Amino acid sequence: MARQNEVVDLVPSTVGSGSSLAPAGGWPIDHRVEQKLHRKDSWGVALRKDWRIYTFVVLPILFLVVFRYVPMFGNIIAFRRYRPGGSPIGDEWVGFQYFDLFIHNPQFWTVFWNTVILGGLWLIIGFPLPIILALMLNELRSRKLKRTVQTISYLPHFLSIVIVAGIVFQLVSVEGTVNQILGWFGADPIPFMQRPEFFRAIYILSEAWQTVGWGTILYLAALTTIDDQLYEAARIDGANRWKQTWHVTLPGIRPTIVVLLILNIGTFMAVGFEKVLLLQNPLIYSTADVLNTYLYRVGIQTGQFSYATAIGLFESLIGLVLVLSANFTSRKLVGASLW
Amino acid sequence: MVTDLDAAPDIARVRTSLTQIKDTRGTRVFRVVNGVILAIVCVLMLYPFLNIVAKAFSAESYIAAGQVNVIPRGFNLTTFNAVMSDAMFWTNYKNTVVYTVVGTVIAMLLTTTFAYALSRKHLRGRNGFIGIAVFTMFFSGGLIPNYILVAQWLHMRNTLWAIVLPGAISVFNLLVMKSFFDGFPSELEEAAALDGMSTYGVFFRIVLPLSKAILATMTLFYAVTQWNSWFSAFLYLDQKSLFPVMMYLRNLIAAASGSTEVTGDMQDAVQIGANIQSVTMLLTVLPIICVYPFIQKYFVSGVMLGSVKG
Numbered sequence: 001m002a003r004q005n006e007v008v009d010l011v012p013s014t015v016g017s018g019s020s021l022a023p024a025g026g027w028p029i030d031h032r033v034e035q036k037l038h039r040k041d042s043w044g045v046a047l048r049k050d051w052r053i054y055t056f057v058v059l060p061i062l063f064l065v066v067f068r069y070v071p072m073f074g075n076i077i078a079f080r081r082y083r084p085g086g087s088p089i090g091d092e093w094v095g096f097q098y099f100d101l102f103i104h105n106p107q108f109w110t111v112f113w114n115t116v117i118l119g120g121l122w123l124i125i126g127f128p129l130p131i132i133l134a135l136m137l138n139e140l141r142s143r144k145l146k147r148t149v150q151t152i153s154y155l156p157h158f159l160s161i162v163i164v165a166g167i168v169f170q171l172v173s174v175e176g177t178v179n180q181i182l183g184w185f186g187a188d189p190i191p192f193m194q195r196p197e198f199f200r201a202i203y204i205l206s207e208a209w210q211t212v213g214w215g216t217i218l219y220l221a222a223l224t225t226i227d228d229q230l231y232e233a234a235r236i237d238g239a240n241r242w243k244q245t246w247h248v249t250l251p252g253i254r255p256t257i258v259v260l261l262i263l264n265i266g267t268f269m270a271v272g273f274e275k276v277l278l279l280q281n282p283l284i285y286s287t288a289d290v291l292n293t294y295l296y297r298v299g300i301q302t303g304q305f306s307y308a309t310a311i312g313l314f315e316s317l318i319g320l321v322l323v324l325s326a327n328f329t330s331r332k333l334v335g336a337s338l339w
Numbered sequence: 340m341v342t343d344l345d346a347a348p349d350i351a352r353v354r355t356s357l358t359q360i361k362d363t364r365g366t367r368v369f370r371v372v373n374g375v376i377l378a379i380v381c382v383l384m385l386y387p388f389l390n391i392v393a394k395a396f397s398a399e400s401y402i403a404a405g406q407v408n409v410i411p412r413g414f415n416l417t418t419f420n421a422v423m424s425d426a427m428f429w430t431n432y433k434n435t436v437v438y439t440v441v442g443t444v445i446a447m448l449l450t451t452t453f454a455y456a457l458s459r460k461h462l463r464g465r466n467g468f469i470g471i472a473v474f475t476m477f478f479s480g481g482l483i484p485n486y487i488l489v490a491q492w493l494h495m496r497n498t499l500w501a502i503v504l505p506g507a508i509s510v511f512n513l514l515v516m517k518s519f520f521d522g523f524p525s526e527l528e529e530a531a532a533l534d535g536m537s538t539y540g541v542f543f544r545i546v547l548p549l550s551k552a553i554l555a556t557m558t559l560f561y562a563v564t565q566w567n568s569w570f571s572a573f574l575y576l577d578q579k580s581l582f583p584v585m586m587y588l589r590n591l592i593a594a595a596s597g598s599t600e601v602t603g604d605m606q607d608a609v610q611i612g613a614n615i616q617s618v619t620m621l622l623t624v625l626p627i628i629c630v631y632p633f634i635q636k637y638f639v640s641g642v643m644l645g646s647v648k649g
Contacts (some may be wrong), residue, residue, distance in 0.1 A: 053456050064471055064472060074480055074482075131405075137377070149381055154635065160569065163620050165592060167390075177386075183405070209383070278589065300439075310484045323477050
């Protein structure tokens with residue numbers, strides 16, 4: 001990516017200055033000047049020339065440094081003992097003590113596996129759903145119908161997680177719709193939100209409901225770029241619908257699938273923190289407590305900042321490693337990657 | 340020549356009829372099945388909404404008996420009056436409006452200028468700036484360091500800034516905007532520059548007016564996110580009078596579902612029924628529902644504009 005940009009960047013500067021400095025015909029060419037022309041401007045020149053554009057950069061970079069990079073370095077308190085009111089970067093080095101603590105804590109491992117299971121389930125179920133829906137939408141002949149389905153399926157994306165949680169509570173409550181349906185079959189009402197065995201299903205279903213429609217946007221955009229002639233050619237070769245989907249459509253949207261998959265793998269450990277936090281209660285911690293909610297409780301509620309930071313850092317590092325390896329693997333295997 | 344011209348339509352007709360004959364039945368069955376499944380999906384998507392609407396207009400006794408699905412029973416508006424006459428609800432609602440407006444303005448200012456700068460291909464340091472932004476998508480400081488930064492280093496507890504600043508730039512939105520600006524015809528800008536316009540002039544008088552679709556989309560994204568957010572308020576605000584309306588709703592739901600950490604007098608509320616919850620949900624989601632139909636087409640094209648190439 002960097003190299004490509006380099007090539008593109010060079011074009012304007014050579015064209016721009018070439019006309020004034022090196023007219024065709026024959027001033028003696030100083031090779032150092034020539035080399036300079038083909039290199040980028042030095043910082044000094046660039047700042048003088050583009051200072052107005054740099055004013056556009058100052059505030060956003062300041063924002064990123066303060067609100068994104070300072071917290072990254074704030075992770076240092078995972079290795080230092082931090083007391084509220086004490087030194088902002090902790091009082092003394094304790095090495096890996098806090099990592100040691102959580103690794104030997106059985107509660108941590110429950111939470112860790114809950115996270116992995118929930119994240120894994122979501123990846124397996126939640127990731128393909130928008131692709132399937134996009135393929136189905138793509139098969140609709142009537143544009144009006146297509147637009148209607150899209151409008152309806154995007155809507156949940158715009159709801160607050162608080163509202164989604166409220167809806168979930170109502171649907172699965174003792175007098176809610178799910179229990180009404182069970183009642184038709186003569187079953188007794190089940191207090192779903194108090195039973196750990198139902199949490200994963202409830203989470204996945206509500207997440208699917210909220211995100212599936214929105215997830216189709218990028219796939220639908222990718223689908224429009226597939227050349228119709230490919231379908232025609234496939235039909236003439238005797239490909240039926242499934243074969244067309246398999247050999248033309250899916251390869252056509254493969255780069256989109258791969259990029260989104262890599263991004264999804266990277267956030268795999270961060271499973272819907274806010275939603276889980278809203279839905280969970282102590283009765284169902286055995287399945288509904290995930291790393292983020294656990295570290296929220298031990299960190300912010302009971303004030304063990306260093307311990308919670310160590311857990312958070314551990315989680316972020318797993319996420320980073322997952323993204324890097326997914327990216328590497330897909331570049332090697334299918335030639336599509338984020339960078 | 341003449342025979343060729345005559346033959347051409349025939350070939351076309353034969354070809355289309357061939358392909359049509361080949362999969363008529365299968366295709367027809369497929370289309371019906373596909374349509375039916377999509378119709379079911381639509382019903383499933385809409386049902387939770389309709390259920391909430393029905394409950395908002397129903398009497399609590401019918402809801403408690405499990406008799407309300409999509410049609411209100413025991414129609415009444417008293418709960419609407421009750422919620423809307425709660426002074427705290429209105430205070431929180433106004434807070435949300437303020438947070439949304441301020442947050443969106445700040446976010447748009449930062450995102451638009453940054454995205455434009457990043458789309459200037461000759462800008463020295465451009466790749467470095469992009470890298471700085473993109474890296475934050477894959478690695479973040481995590482909850483606790485962020486909390487310490489905002490609450491203890493910057494002393495933003497119980498201020499507007501804790502709500503509107505930490506999320507000001509969404510890197511995803513930034514990249515969508517950048518790739519939109521990437522596609523901007525550079526001739527336009529060059530022409531303007533030749534006419535003596537400065538970078539600011541080009542940006543404000545040429546680029547922005549021609550980017551209305553993407554600006555509207557991004558404004559909407561930021562506004563909806565800010566409108567819907569509750570977690571930063573949950574973390575950084577203690578005073579109820581500062582809460583956004585989503586926190587009001589959250590406390591209502593937490594109290595009703597009997598989950599943890601219900602604070603203050605919410606616990607005293609004897610029984611917060613599904614009816615009052617539904618009414619509050621409906622009122623908080625109202626602005627989004629109102630603008631949604633008008634802007635739907637707009638934002639889809641906006642996202643696509645930015646993302647197809649990227």
